Amino acid sequence: MGQTFDLFLLEAIVNGVLLGGILALLALGLNLIFGVIDVVWICYAELIMIGMYCVYYLHASFGWPLWLAFAGSVALVSLLGVLLHQYVIRPVLGAEPINQLLVTGGVLFLLQGLATLAFGVEFRNLGVRLPTLEVGEMFISVARLIAFGAALAGMVATYLFLKRTYLGTAIRAISQDRSIMPLMGVNPNRIFLITSAIGGALAGLAACLLVLQYDIHPAIGLSFGPIAFLVCVLGGLGNLVGGFVAAFIFAQLISVGGYFFHLEWGYVIAFLFFIAVMFWKPRGLFGGKS
Amino acid sequence: MLTVQGLSAGYGGFQALFDVSLEVKAGETVAVIGPNGAGKTTLLRAISRLIDASSGEVSMEGRRLNDVPAHDVIGYGIAHVPEHRRLFPRLTVEDNLRMGAFTPAARARFRERLERVYRHFPRMRERRDQAAGTLSGGEQQMCAIGRALMSGPKLLLLDEPSAGLAPVVVQSTFEVIRQMSAEGYTVLIVEQNIRQVLKVAQRAYLLETGRIKLQGSAGELLESGLIRKAYLGL
Numbered sequence: 363m364g365q366t367f368d369l370f371l372l373e374a375i376v377n378g379v380l381l382g383g384i385l386a387l388l389a390l391g392l393n394l395i396f397g398v399i400d401v402v403w404i405c406y407a408e409l410i411m412i413g414m415y416c417v418y419y420l421h422a423s424f425g426w427p428l429w430l431a432f433a434g435s436v437a438l439v440s441l442l443g444v445l446l447h448q449y450v451i452r453p454v455l456g457a458e459p460i461n462q463l464l465v466t467g468g469v470l471f472l473l474q475g476l477a478t479l480a481f482g483v484e485f486r487n488l489g490v491r492l493p494t495l496e497v498g499e500m501f502i503s504v505a506r507l508i509a510f511g512a513a514l515a516g517m518v519a520t521y522l523f524l525k526r527t528y529l530g531t532a533i534r535a536i537s538q539d540r541s542i543m544p545l546m547g548v549n550p551n552r553i554f555l556i557t558s559a560i561g562g563a564l565a566g567l568a569a570c571l572l573v574l575q576y577d578i579h580p581a582i583g584l585s586f587g588p589i590a591f592l593v594c595v596l597g598g599l600g601n602l603v604g605g606f607v608a609a610f611i612f613a614q615l616i617s618v619g620g621y622f623f624h625l626e627w628g629y630v631i632a633f634l635f636f637i638a639v640m641f642w643k644p645r646g647l648f649g650g651k652s
Numbered sequence: 653m654l655t656v657q658g659l660s661a662g663y664g665g666f667q668a669l670f671d672v673s674l675e676v677k678a679g680e681t682v683a684v685i686g687p688n689g690a691g692k693t694t695l696l697r698a699i700s701r702l703i704d705a706s707s708g709e710v711s712m713e714g715r716r717l718n719d720v721p722a723h724d725v726i727g728y729g730i731a732h733v734p735e736h737r738r739l740f741p742r743l744t745v746e747d748n749l750r751m752g753a754f755t756p757a758a759r760a761r762f763r764e765r766l767e768r769v770y771r772h773f774p775r776m777r778e779r780r781d782q783a784a785g786t787l788s789g790g791e792q793q794m795c796a797i798g799r800a801l802m803s804g805p806k807l808l809l810l811d812e813p814s815a816g817l818a819p820v821v822v823q824s825t826f827e828v829i830r831q832m833s834a835e836g837y838t839v840l841i842v843e844q845n846i847r848q849v850l851k852v853a854q855r856a857y858l859l860e861t862g863r864i865k866l867q868g869s870a871g872e873l874l875e876s877g878l879i880r881k882a883y884l885g886l
Contacts, residue, residue: 528754531747535740544722545700545732547755547803 371621373500378617379610380502383510384571386609388590390517390602391564397600398537398557401451401462405470406565407587409446411477413439413569414578418486428490436566443562444555451558452551470583477580485577492574509571516567517606520560533557537600592636597646604648611647612636653678653838654699654730654807659708661698668694670862671708676807676840681833683853683870684842685883691862692842693735696809699840700732701725712807726755729806733813737796741785745776745795748784752802761804769798772831790821797828808832810841814848826852846883850874 388406395403403409413435420431450469454462492504524530536543536553543550576582593612597604612632620628639647654676662668668691676682684692697703699710701722710717712728720728731752739748749769753762770777773794779787784795793813800808813829814822822845830852833839843849850856850870858866858879866876873879 528750528759531743531750532754534747535743535751538740538742539738541702542734542738544702545726545734546751546799547723547726547758548751549721549723 369499371618373502374617374621375614376500376502377506378614380506380510381617382610382613383513384506384568385589385593385613386606387513387516387564387568387571388586389593389597389605389609390520391561391568392590392594393597393600393602393605394520394557394564395561396594397602398533399447399451399455399554401455402466402591402599403446403561404463404466404587404591405446405473405583406561407583407590408470408473408477409439409442409562409565410569410572410586411578411580411583412442412473413566414573414576414582415477415481415486416566417570417573418488418578422486422489432570435569436563439566439569440559440562443558443560443565446562447554447558452554470587474580474583481580483580485579487577488573490574503575505574508574512567512571516564520564521602523560529553529556592633595646596636596639598648599646601646601648604646608647653680653713654840655709655711656695656699657709657711659695659698659705659710661694661703661705661708663694663703667706668862669698672859672862672864673708674857674864674867676838678806678838679836680855681829681839681841681853683849683856684840684859685844685846685849685856685873685879686859686865687883688844689861690859692859693811694862695859696732696734696811696840696842699809700730726803726805727757729804730809731800731803731805731807732809733796733800733811735811736815737792739784739787739792739795739799742783744781745784745787746780748795748799749776749802752799755803758803762802765802765804769801772801772828773798788821789817790824793817793821793825794828797832805837807838807840810839812842812844814843814845822848846879 392403392406395401416435416438417431420426420434421428426434446469450465451462454465492508495502495504495507524534532543532548532553533556536548536550540550543553593609594605596612597606597608615632615635616628619631656672656674659672660667660669672695674684684695686692694703698705701717701720705718712730715728717725717728740751743751749766750762753759753765775791776794776798779791784792787795810829813825817825826848829839829841833852841849841853850873853870855868856870856873857864858873866873866878
């Protein structure tokens with residue numbers, strides 16, 4: 363009896379780690395945009411929703427192979443990120459933060475409304491069934507395993523890009539001192555567009571991974587957008603490493619908390635923890651930008 | 653090399669520069685001196701195109717800069733060390749220097765110039781992996797000058813290099829500027845520390861409330877009654 367108990371707990375922990383990977387990926391995109399441009403893409407999860415539909419239509423309707431549909435989704439959402447910056451964010455860059463929040467909030471409802479018009483409200487499923495792995499006596503979803511691996515790979519690639527290239531260095535630099543960038547020969551708007559493209563590509567990647575696990579509908583963004591945002595705030599908004607660590611803490615609270623009590627309790631515990639941290643450390647567990 | 657002709661500029665409704673003309677010839681070190689708020693920083697910012705001129709013209713080697721976007725000015729061979737140095741505090745020293753070599757032309761010669769900067773400032777080599785924000789004031793000034801040199805400029809604009817530094821560090825900073833000048837760099841330097849800057853500059857302009865009040869060789873300005881009385885307290 364005692365052994366079964368531990369096994370389920372272990373399964374919950376493993377699932378928490380897998381969930382943490384995908385949450386960390388969601389947080390990375392949001393944090394990158396905020397850290398560099400100082401604007402929160404409230405509509406981040408809606409970009410992911412569009413990416414999920416993109417995979418669905420390319421694969422299920424047009425018959426593209428899955429990998430090509432994935433590439434198409436990453437490219438499309440990346441382009442959406444660029445358009446979002448150029449036509450929505452750029453005009454309000456000098457405006458009050460509340461206005462910036464409201465315009466991206468507007469885009470959230472715009473995308474949701476457009477998706478409802480274009481795709482209808484019914485739930486759609488990609489129809490790709492991935493098996494469940496049996497390790498010892500634990501069951502682990504292959505879809506989650508893939509999501510975890512790909513999320514980790516995406517994060518490592520982003521990290522290496524930021525650390526090892528001129529453009530990556532400029533992206534880190536511009537978040538520290540925007541106004542002197544022209545003296546380095548850097549066009550700030552070009553860096554913002556590149557950052558937006560990367561943020562979009564990360565959302566596109568998240569879409570590919572989530573579409574393997576969840577049905578698609580126009581409001582799907584609401585089921586992980588707020589969590590992604592909370593994870594960012596928990597780790598310190600704009601702090602890439604903080605967001606990464608916070609994602610795994612948050613995911614464990616959901617997963618293990620859900621195991622000890624009831625699935626929904628996991629979320630309650632995680633959000634209670636979040637609120638407690640906000641009282642204790644208003645700038646997040648690891649402070650602001652890094 | 654650099655010609656400023658009848659330049660007026662300011663911020664919003666506030667005009668900081670009135671009809672300023674000056675010239676920097678190749679190989680010269682020229683100082684613009686004057687009190688706080690005279691418009692010295694604004695002058696450099698207008699030359700670098702960080703702010704627009706409301707009238708007048710700035711040209712580098714005969715090429716007009718007025719309509720050039722700020723991020724292309726470096727391509728004309730102008731490197732600007734801004735007021736308060738403005739390093740990227742959380743980037744390492746070497747990443748700060750890398751930012752100075754951001755343009756494609758400069759990237760190609762990154763290793764070679766990095767080596768030269770490290771030879772010039774051995775402290776920078778020691779501290780290459782340290783966050784720039786943790787450097788002392790004098791080291792930060794070296795890093796900022798090094799960052800500007802990474803683009804391989806013909807003209808260096810230095811904004812108050814001695815500001816906020818301890819007296820002994822001020823000395824060594826001016827020594828660095830004297831060396832740059834001896835190596836053939838053309839330098840336009842803006843300073844409040846008049847006594848020191850007139851020792852390294854060949855010519856100087858006195859800027860007061862946005863207007864050029866005096867100009868001449870460094871020696872002439874040191875001798876002028878106006879400067880002796882108002883600025884040197886003699």
